[in-house]
Amino acid sequence: xxxxxxxxxxxxxxxxxxxxxxxxxxxxxxxxxxxxxxxxxxxxxxxxxxxxxxxxxxxxxxxxxxxxxxxxxxxxxxxxxxxxxxxxxxxxxxxxxxxxxxxxxxxxxxxxxxxxx
Amino acid sequence: xxxxxxxxxxxxxxxxxxxxxxxxxxxxxxxxxxxxxxxxxxxxxxxxxxxxxxxxxxxxxxxxxxxxxxxxxxxxxxxxxxxxxxxxxxxxxxxxxxxxxxxxxxxxxxxxxxxx
Numbered sequence: 001x002x003x004x005x006x007x008x009x010x011x012x013x014x015x016x017x018x019x020x021x022x023x024x025x026x027x028x029x030x031x032x033x034x035x036x037x038x039x040x041x042x043x044x045x046x047x048x049x050x051x052x053x054x055x056x057x058x059x060x061x062x063x064x065x066x067x068x069x070x071x072x073x074x075x076x077x078x079x080x081x082x083x084x085x086x087x088x089x090x091x092x093x094x095x096x097x098x099x100x101x102x103x104x105x106x107x108x109x110x111x112x113x114x115x116x117x
Numbered sequence: 118x119x120x121x122x123x124x125x126x127x128x129x130x131x132x133x134x135x136x137x138x139x140x141x142x143x144x145x146x147x148x149x150x151x152x153x154x155x156x157x158x159x160x161x162x163x164x165x166x167x168x169x170x171x172x173x174x175x176x177x178x179x180x181x182x183x184x185x186x187x188x189x190x191x192x193x194x195x196x197x198x199x200x201x202x203x204x205x206x207x208x209x210x211x212x213x214x215x216x217x218x219x220x221x222x223x224x225x226x227x228x229x230x231x232x233x
Binding site for chain 2: 034036041042043044045046049090104105107108109110
């Protein structure tokens, strides 16, 4: 079984401040990990992903995440928040079981990011 | 690249009617598409996995006779909500896998269904 836990359903930061959204996972096999962003009444947009290789992954819009196996974490960060970053963010996991190149995603509960002027 | 569209973006229907939602991969062929349902302020719940040319695989608890899925071509999957009721009102999102790109799903913009 696999699961994803996002700590904090709501995170509020000031514009220009560091953004840190936490994601911890549980998986019996090596995971592929993703961060998606969802704006109101829209689908999900891929921010970044970790599959194999370098554990620090850079994504779009200045976001990055680091895969830490020892901590079973994949926290999302951005050095300086913009007003346009206000959205809901989802961490997701897919088990890297080999063979098939696609499969079910397990999503975290989501974190709503609010950015204050 | 990797654009997924959904139509309609928003639909309102009367209770008892059926509604069809289309999911298209615009610039790639998708052998596998996924259908999700999202309730307000909640995460995405996978409903079914749709494979081109074969029957969809439904998640536990999802009524296959109520949520009919057809994946007739490599660029189109449809979800039909049959005999819709107010409790079926939700945000429905599809996703597709891009060719050989490992693991990544690309999502459509979603369809807001409201059943009166």
